[in-house]
Amino acid sequence: MQLGKCSFGTGDRFARQGEAQLKAFIMARQQGVNITPVWNKSNREHITIGSDPRQTRAAAGKAVKNLNWEGDWFVDADHINIDTVDRFIDSSDFFTIDLADFIGRKASSKELEGFYASNEKFTGQLNIPGIPQPLNLTGEMINAAGEKFLFAIKEAGRIYRHIKSKKGNENFIAEISMDEVDEPQTPLELFFILSAISAEKIPVRTIAPKFSGRFNKGVDYQGDPDRFAMEFEQDLMVIDHAVKVFGLPEDLKLSVHSGSDKFSIYPVMGQLIRKYNKGIHVKTAGTTWLEEMTGLALAGGEALGLAVDIYGRAVDRFDELCGPYSAVIDIDRSQLPAREDVSTWNGEQFAAALRHDPDHPGYNPHMRQLIHVAYKIAAEYGDVFTGMLEKYSEITGRQVTGNIYDNHFKRIFDL
Numbered sequence: 001m002q003l004g005k006c007s008f009g010t011g012d013r014f015a016r017q018g019e020a021q022l023k024a025f026i027m028a029r030q031q032g033v034n035i036t037p038v039w040n041k042s043n044r045e046h047i048t049i050g051s052d053p054r055q056t057r058a059a060a061g062k063a064v065k066n067l068n069w070e071g072d073w074f075v076d077a078d079h080i081n082i083d084t085v086d087r088f089i090d091s092s093d094f095f096t097i098d099l100a101d102f103i104g105r106k107a108s109s110k111e112l113e114g115f116y117a118s119n120e121k122f123t124g125q126l127n128i129p130g131i132p133q134p135l136n137l138t139g140e141m142i143n144a145a146g147e148k149f150l151f152a153i154k155e156a157g158r159i160y161r162h163i164k165s166k167k168g169n170e171n172f173i174a175e176i177s178m179d180e181v182d183e184p185q186t187p188l189e190l191f192f193i194l195s196a197i198s199a200e201k202i203p204v205r206t207i208a209p210k211f212s213g214r215f216n217k218g219v220d221y222q223g224d225p226d227r228f229a230m231e232f233e234q235d236l237m238v239i240d241h242a243v244k245v246f247g248l249p250e251d252l253k254l255s256v257h258s259g260s261d262k263f264s265i266y267p268v269m270g271q272l273i274r275k276y277n278k279g280i281h282v283k284t285a286g287t288t289w290l291e292e293m294t295g296l297a298l299a300g301g302e303a304l305g306l307a308v309d310i311y312g313r314a315v316d317r318f319d320e321l322c323g324p325y326s327a328v329i330d331i332d333r334s335q336l337p338a339r340e341d342v343s344t345w346n347g348e349q350f351a352a353a354l355r356h357d358p359d360h361p362g363y364n365p366h367m368r369q370l371i372h373v374a375y376k377i378a379a380e381y382g383d384v385f386t387g388m389l390e391k392y393s394e395i396t397g398r399q400v401t402g403n404i405y406d407n408h409f410k411r412i413f414d415l
């Protein structure tokens with residue numbers, strides 16, 4: 001099973017936008033850029049909404065069929081671990097094995113000794129083609145990497161083998177993610193992580209490290225873009241080298257869990273993958289839901305009324321909604337407009353506040369982030385909400401397609 005050189009993960013919380021999303025991939029293909037669509041949805045999102053992974057697969061499959069998409073496509077069990085993987089087994093063919101909870105836990109001393117023994121040969125000057133200065137590698141550095149990551153990689157091996165026992169060898173793509181932790185992994189740490197992954201015999205196809213800077217949901221990157229560029233470039237070189245040295249799959253590539261809308265670093269990522277002729281997987285957050293809200297607002301009347309209601313309730317339930325996402329959002333409560341004010345807005349005003357257009361005077365990133373985590377409220381509206389999505393599918397679909405193509409593909413793939 002091959003993921004393809006470039007792939008893009010998109011979320012569809014209410015399983016109504018598969019076709020609108022796929023249209024953006026078709027537009028890219030018409031411009032000569034092949035991007036494999038991956039529909040991702042985490043266990044947390046399924047629980048919040050009360051949905052089932054089978055619905056994700058069915059909606060994606062229907063879109064693929066209706067639009068005659070002949071390329072590959074995948075359904076990603078996003079950020080799973082051993083406790084949550086089982087309900088995804090039948091309907092997913094892409095598994096993002098998450099290590100965040102296990103990094104920093106210590107493997108047994110016997111395991112650590114084994115890790116040291118197999119990596120001792122790299123001590124001294126480690127030359128990684130493409131990285132100008134050789135890295136000066138000491139035994140302590142190997143031990144430190146082992147203590148930090150070996151336990152987690154062993155856990156990844158356990159989860160990988162569990163999935164393999166149910167789905168069979170080569171019937172799924174394995175990603176390993178480490179992005180939801182506090183500290184970024186250095187390129188050198190990535191080298192040893194890949195060493196341990198190889199020792200666990202996990203045929204990993206995408207790896208998602210944590211980069212420096214903040215990747216808040218639905219808003220731009222916060223950090224030093226030059227530093228990001230350097231890390232990203234070095235990671236590309238490390239992966240290239242590790243594939244050769246450790247015999248990992250040839251098509252192993254970086255996965256960037258972007259949280260969507262990283263406008264200031266998308267072009268950098270694009271330039272670097274083109275410079276080295278590399279592939280990439282870019283995972284986005286469920287910002288399709290924000291486009292649904294934008295579309296409903298623009299539709300006006302009852303649809304705008306519903307969007308305003310959802311916002312008003314979100315303000316009232318701020319703590320409950322933001323709590324689970326506190327590490328990936330940054331909202332200044334005093335910047336949130338009052339419900340009474342928002343209820344006097346027309347659709348264009350609501351859409352302008354919500355849309356990620358930093359140059360627009362009406363854009364409000366605080367409101368945008370709050371609505372991003374407020375999908376639970378829309379889910380509580382049940383058929384009222386999804387019925388509205390269906391009734392106004394043309395205008396919501398247009399926002400969804402345009403967002404993926406204009407905001408993401410154009411910037412990353414230089415379309």
Ligand SMILES: [Zn+2]
Pocket residue numbers: 079177179180208257
């Ligand atoms: Zn992630």
